[in-house]
Amino acid sequence: MALRLAYFAWVREHMGVAEEDAAPPAEVATVADLIGWLAARDERGGQAFAEPDRIRAAIDGMMAVPGTKIAGAGEVALFPPVTGG
Amino acid sequence: MALRLAYFAWVREHMGVAEEDAAPPAEVATVADLIGWLAARDERGGQAFAEPDRIRAAIDGMMAVPGTKIAGAGEVALFPPVTGG
């Protein structure tokens, strides 16, 4: 499955890119699976996703939770808790 | 006792003047006495002070209550409840 991944703030800095196209294996079904797969994929992913509790996600512009399925997603954004205002 | 009286808002309009010098008799000791004396003095006073509950007072720039003594006062201001802001 081809997926556009977008990273923000320190997740982006750890990953070294703002976005990339990825093809996770079929068993990566949810947001939590995706985060785990990225954490195990390489050292950058290991740093960015060392603490999954601190990661938030949005799928095609809609906020998601760890259990949200990623099937059919175009873009998954991964980022830390927001700090605007 | 010579006293400067200042009127505001509809109290001023009923009295027809913004201020005047008055010499109430010695038995007029408090703010409430003064309001009663003015109400009885003439028709304008009767209109302005028909409802003493709706009158507020300040003596020389300090808010007063009906029982406040007016002995030694320079100016007594009489006015309706405020409506600023």
Added chain:
Amino acid sequence: MIRVAVQSGAIDVPAEIDLHDAGGHGATASFIGRVRGDDGLIELFLEHHPVMTEASLADLAHVAADRWQLAALTLIHRVGGMTPGETIVLILASSRHRAEALAACEFLIDRLKTDVMLWKRETFSDGRVQWVEPREGDHARAGRWD
């Protein structure tokens, strides 16, 4: 910096904000009250006491600045005749963090309604002229801060 004014001329909101902002504060809350042209109102006249009005505004300003540790406070009330759309009152309150500036602003607008010697008179297009009566709700709101 605390700035308090009672003035018969128009309140220049952008200029007052510039003046207030000179310090570059973290958070600034403001309140701008304007004359509404409801029910055919054509003029609002605000009567004031030449000494006590400004003195009580200054008192309120100092109470708020102390209570919320404000970095800056601007409190300007217009008096005399004004027309719909014109600014009656401007409050600018600044603090390091937002909660204090917002609370101070709300406190001041509530207390302005009950603690300052100002009286509103409305003139309508049909010739009616009436003094505004205080509203019970204003005293309830003002009492929240005691």
Added chain:
Amino acid sequence: MIRVAVQSGAIDVPAEIDLHDAGGHGATASFIGRVRGDDGLIELFLEHHPVMTEASLADLAHVAADRWQLAALTLIHRVGGMTPGETIVLILASSRHRAEALAACEFLIDRLKTDVMLWKRETFSDGRVQWVEPREGDHARAGRWD
């Protein structure tokens, strides 16, 4: 009128107030958040999502406008790099009476901290660079409105 913007250029507060005021509303409450130069901070950088940030600001604006029946609302958030004293966020909320404008303003600043995709990075004069961590208190304040 609801106006929402996410912009990298400076927020021109007086110009925005003029634009917002065109209707001549009864009560306008505002909040202006600025960069504080605490602890030797020399730059604040605000990262945003090119689509979601503005969309969530617009959502918040419509929620507030409906809930408090606002006559006008302006909500502008700056993104990118900025220096101490510059304006990060401007909220202008107008209603007939003061309570609604003040409440909407407070709601919006609380929710901006928790519901909008924005991330703050601080750079200090000694070379330290750090991403701001969310504060527990922000979630408590934002939760008051649920």
